[in-house]
Amino acid sequence: MKPVDFDYVKPATLAAAVDLLAQGNGSVKAIAGAQSLGPMLNLRLVQPELLVDVTAIPELLGTREEAERIVIGAGVTHARLEDGDTSERTRAVLAQIASGIAYRAVRNRGTIGGSLAHADPAADWLVCTTALGAELLLVGAAGQRIVSAAEFVVGGFETMLAPDELIVEVHVPRLSAGSRWGYYKVCRKRGEFADASAAVLVDDARGFHRCVIGATSGRPIVIDDSRPLSELAGAAAVAEALSPTALAADAFAIQVHAAAVRRAVTAATA
Amino acid sequence: MSTASPNARLVSLTVNGRPVARLAAPRTHLADFLREGELLTGAHLGCEQGVCGACTLLLDGEPVRGCLAYAVACEGRAVTTIEGLDQDEIAARLREAFTAEHALQCGFCTPGMLISARDVVERLPDADDARVRVEMSGNLCRCTGYVGIVKAIRRVLEDRKAR
Ligand SMILES: Cc1cc2nc3c(=O)[nH]c(=O)nc-3n(C[C@H](O)[C@H](O)[C@H](O)COP(=O)(O)OP(=O)(O)OC[C@H]3O[C@@H](n4cnc5c(N)ncnc54)[C@H](O)[C@@H]3O)c2cc1C
Ligand code: FES
Numbered sequence: 319m320k321p322v323d324f325d326y327v328k329p330a331t332l333a334a335a336v337d338l339l340a341q342g343n344g345s346v347k348a349i350a351g352a353q354s355l356g357p358m359l360n361l362r363l364v365q366p367e368l369l370v371d372v373t374a375i376p377e378l379l380g381t382r383e384e385a386e387r388i389v390i391g392a393g394v395t396h397a398r399l400e401d402g403d404t405s406e407r408t409r410a411v412l413a414q415i416a417s418g419i420a421y422r423a424v425r426n427r428g429t430i431g432g433s434l435a436h437a438d439p440a441a442d443w444l445v446c447t448t449a450l451g452a453e454l455l456l457v458g459a460a461g462q463r464i465v466s467a468a469e470f471v472v473g474g475f476e477t478m479l480a481p482d483e484l485i486v487e488v489h490v491p492r493l494s495a496g497s498r499w500g501y502y503k504v505c506r507k508r509g510e511f512a513d514a515s516a517a518v519l520v521d522d523a524r525g526f527h528r529c530v531i532g533a534t535s536g537r538p539i540v541i542d543d544s545r546p547l548s549e550l551a552g553a554a555a556v557a558e559a560l561s562p563t564a565l566a567a568d569a570f571a572i573q574v575h576a577a578a579v580r581r582a583v584t585a586a587t588a
Numbered sequence: 589m590s591t592a593s594p595n596a597r598l599v600s601l602t603v604n605g606r607p608v609a610r611l612a613a614p615r616t617h618l619a620d621f622l623r624e625g626e627l628l629t630g631a632h633l634g635c636e637q638g639v640c641g642a643c644t645l646l647l648d649g650e651p652v653r654g655c656l657a658y659a660v661a662c663e664g665r666a667v668t669t670i671e672g673l674d675q676d677e678i679a680a681r682l683r684e685a686f687t688a689e690h691a692l693q694c695g696f697c698t699p700g701m702l703i704s705a706r707d708v709v710e711r712l713p714d715a716d717d718a719r720v721r722v723e724m725s726g727n728l729c730r731c732t733g734y735v736g737i738v739k740a741i742r743r744v745l746e747d748r749k750a751r
């Protein structure tokens with residue numbers, strides 16, 4: 319199937335993009351790599367009047383090293399993160415996450431910001447940036463704000479982004495030397511969205527003892543808990559964590575999510 | 589290609605080394621732009637949602653989905669389709685290896701397979717069977733099966749190492 323007949327602009331500045339989004343009354347959509355929006359347009363699940371391409375906005379395109387964090391432009395592709403320098407620990411973790419997303423042809427276009435804004439509960443960046451304690455810089459007509467990845471997502475495919483707001487940067491705190499990280503996604507075929515996923519970060523120096531369960535029906539489930547990882551990974555603990563979700567009645571889903579947590583914990587403690 | 593759209597505009601690309609300027613509606617994806625406008629039918633359309641890989645082509649030398657890149661968004665860039673790889677050294681070796689290893693039957697998936705395979709050969713000279721399978725997981729073949737395809741790619745990798 320083909321998309322509806324939309325119009326298209328590629329503004330060169332952040333201010334121009336925000337202006338266009340603000341004038342849109344909801345019939346305007348930002349577009350980055352088109353790797354999530356493209357299929358939705360082709361299937362006519364989305365029928366916008368105007369697409370605002372954000373891939374020429376300089377603020378979205380760079381990455382920056384700071385002492386305490388790595389700053390990634392929202393328009394940076396999965397492939398660029400996959401190919402990044404892996405001698406530094408946080409970068410290596412980011413490269414590993416990126417390399418598991420979809421396929422190279424998709425990673426060459428798809429962006430970290432587009433992935434977060436799309437907020438598919440089964441998406442990799444959503445779960446991993448939440449577990450890493452990342453923050454997002456959002457810019458809209460009303461100004462800018464910084465929100466945590468955890469609070470950014472309010473439900474499945476739902477975020478706190480205002481219609482005229484863009485994700486501009488993703489701030490990933492650097493992992494401390496003694497920190498432990500593990501991520502596991504369960505999928506039938508390599509590169510697919512997860513059936514279940516989990517990420518674990520223990521970073522005592524930063525006071526982090528976090529497990530995030532993804533591919534639920536809604537926002538990722540964050541467990542900030544100082545219990546030993548082995549206890550967190552128990553089937554009972556996972557069932558309890560999933561009890562407020564739509565998966566609570568699905569014994570198979572609980573089992574698969576428990577497997578994801580167990581394997582993420584194994585990866586973090588190996 | 590819906591050139592009748594009020595939103596249609598001139599899109600200029602370099603296609604297989606040749607400048608092309610053609611009126612296209614923004615909703616026209618690269619694969620349609622090339623297939624219907626330039627009669628370059630090598631990029632096949634299977635799913636039009638990024639999953640099957642049959643439409644994979646090169647944009648500035650990198651593989652992308654032709655069904656998920658709108659032509660307007662590629663203004664000024666260089667596109668290479670399977671037709672543009674006739675003289676390409678790696679593609680030529682891959683074609684020979686695909687024949688030798690029986691890596692195709694109907695050929696529907698083959699253009700996308702060759703584009704992705706070429707990227708693997710270029711980017712990952714040390715890939716083993718398992719890595720080739722992982723890297724090729726975004727290209728579906730519905731009739732030949734993957735054994736011959738993986739063998740063909742490994743054959744080219746090994747040949748290049750031996751030289
Ligand atoms: C076959 C296939 C398999 C995939 N498998 C996986 C997988 O295993 N794991 C995974 O995580 N993902 C997967 N994806 C999705 C992929 O990661 C997408 O690249 C990503 O979800 C969207 O990024 P994008 O840049 O393409 O955004 P687009 O598709 O261009 O946009 C997506 C949404 O984000 C909005 N948006 C884009 N950029 C911004 C911004 N800067 N600020 C605010 N809003 C913005 C758009 O308006 C739209 O609503 C897959 C995709 C395909 C086609
Ligand atoms: S037609 Fe583009 S991936 Fe299937």
Ligand code: FES
Binds near residue numbers: 691692695698730732
């Ligand atoms: S050769 Fe027929 S689908 Fe692959």
